[in-house]
C-alpha cells in the first residue's frame with residue numbers, strides 16, 4: 001500500500017524532468033531572443049594571459065562565428081609575470097586565443113609588458129597609462145588592417161571586466177577605469193561601445209550552466225514587460241548580450257586552459273574549469289556611464 005509520503009516522492013520524481021525541460025526551454029528561448037553583437041570591430045581587454053579562457057570563452061567563441069561578421073582582437077596588459085614565467089605565458093595566450101577561434105593570432109593579439117603595469121594581486125594600474133597603451137594598440141591594429149586591405153573602420157567595441165573584476169582582482173578592475181579614461185580623453189569616439197562582463201556573487205560562480213537560468217530569471221524580474229522587448233540603447237546597440245556555450249564550446253574553453261595555458265593548470269584551476277559559470281556562460285552589459 002503506497003503511503004502519502006511515497007506518492008509525494010513519486011510526484012516529485014516525475015515532475016523533476018518536466019521542470020528541468022521547462023527550465024532548459026525557457027533559458028534557451030530567452031537567450032536566442034537576446035541581442036547578439038554583430039558587424040562590430042571588437043577588442044577584448046584583459047589583464048593577464050588566461051583571462052580570455054577562464055572568463056570570456058563563451059563570448060569569444062560566439063563573437064567569432066563567421067555569420068556575425070565581427071572582427072575580434074585581444075589586448076593583454078601584462079605578461080602575467082608574477083612568477084617569472086611571463087615569456088611562457090605570452091606564448092600560451094596565443095595558443096589559447098587560437099583554440100578559441102581567433103584567427104591570425106600573431107596580429108590579432110597584443111601583449112604589453114610595461115614596467116609600471118605588472119601582474120600583481122595588490123596593485124591597481126594607472127588609468128592614463130592604460131589609455132595610452134590602448135591608443136598605441138589600436139594604431140597597430142589599424143596599420144595591420146590597412147596593410148591587409150581591411151576596411152580601416154577602426155575598433156568600435158570594447159569588452160572588458162566590470163567594476164567587480166569577476167574576482168575583485170585590482171588589475172582586472174583597473175581595465176574598466178583605463179578604457180573609460182581612453183573614451184573620455186582620446187579623440188571623440190562617440191560611436192564606440194563598451195561592454196562589461198557581469199560579476200556575480202561567489203555562490204553563483206560555481207554552479208556552471210545553472211547560472212544561465214538564474215541570470216535569465218533575474219533579468220526577467222528586473223526588466224518591466226515591454227522594456228525588455230526593446231533591448232537596444234538609443235544608438236541601436238544591444239543593451240546586453242548573453243552567451244551560453246554548447247557542450248562543444250564548453251570543452252573548447254576547457255581545452256584553452258588545459259592545452260593552451262598548461263603552466264596555469266594547478267590543482268584548484270580544475271575546480272574552476274569544471275564548475276565555473278564563466279566557462280560556459282557570459283552576460284555582458286552595455287556601459288554608457290564613462291565617468
Ligand SMILES: [Zn+2]
Pocket residue numbers: 047048050051169172
Ligand atoms: Zn586575470
